[in-house]
Amino acid sequence: MxxxxxxxxxxxxxxxxxxxxxxxxxxxxxxxxxxxxxxxxxxxxxxxxxxxxxxxxxxxxxxxxxxxxxxxxxxxxKAIDYEVLAKKFLRDVLNNMNVMCEIHAEDKGDTLKVNLVGPDMGILIGRRGETLDALQYLLSLVVNKENKDDKYKRVVLDTENYRKKREETLIRLANKLASRVKKSGQSITLEPMNPYERRVIHSALQGNKLISTKSEGEEPFRKVVIELKK
Structure with missing residues (x-):
């Protein structure tokens, strides 16, 4: 049987x-x-x-x-296993945080996208997305621990389209600071950022003929430096 x-x-x-x-x-x-x-x-x-x-x-x-x-x-x-796993884990966490919201999960290939929808999502975003990043990290650990395919499952956790808005803000910041570096000739060191945000800065300025970028320091205090090309 x-x-x-x-x-x-x-x-x-x-x-x-x-x-x-x-x-x-x-x-x-x-x-x-x-x-x-x-x-x-x-x-x-x-x-x-x-x-x-x-x-x-x-x-x-x-x-x-x-x-x-x-x-x-x-x-x-089996086909929705990762979606169910993500929803269950996040529901338990959010209940402990007394946060009520909808959890939408979509498993596509090597990426699991999860979106949280509800009122007052600012508490889940935190200062510059720190809380959201922490939840995403924990969810990634849970999902990949149960991953039976032995392939890394990329997890993207978002709410109120924060990821896209933050990326647009970082791109504007990168271009603004690059212009300042061109005028002054002095390098600028940004505040510590997570790997994703540093990649956004590097990517935004990689085509600039006069500006170069590099990362310095150790995690979690690693920073991007914007400077004139030598």
Whole structure:
């Protein structure tokens, strides 16, 4: 008899997830608990869901048809696995932060894009995106820990189109400071930035014939230096 594995915050929720996904009644299934749920460190880091194995009780023709449906649904569940994983992790984190919002996830190839939609998203962005970057980093750790393909899954977490707005702001800043360097002849060192923001600055000025850029220092205090080409 074919079996499938399902997860939930509790054993009961895992059973409900299985019933809903497979369109069966509770009395038609048997289950075995593989893992009891755990809240993890600080209530969200290292959270472990309840895991169960589901199988059908009957061997009738109807049951065999159900088993075929299980196989079909299994492929669908597998296809959205990263999306489900991301939503569950973020929902647990956001609940601990008392933040209510919608979580939209889209898994495309080697990139998982997640967008948070709700009121007062500034608390999730933080100062210059620090909170959003931290959440993205944690989500990336969780997703790639469960990655069964042994291929790195790039995670992009955004809200209120912050990433694009921040990129546009950095490009304007880079061009403004480059003009200042041209006029004064003096190099300018920017404040510490994360790798993504440093790449935006470098990229914005890489085609400038008079200006060059470089990064100096150690993480997390690494900075971009804008200077005249020598």
């Amino acid at each position: 074919k079996t499938l594995e399902f997860e939930g915050k509790s054993v009961e929720e895992a059973i409900e997830n299985a019933i809903r996904e497979l369109s069966v009644k509770k009395e038609d299934i048997e289950y075995e608990v593989l893992q009891q749920p755990s809240k993890g460190f600080l209530g969200f880091i290292g959270v472990k869901p309840a895991k169960i194995i589901i199988s059908l009780k009957s061997k009738s023709n109807k049951a065999e048809g159900k088993e075929e449906a299980i196989c079909s649904n299994a492929e669908k569940v």
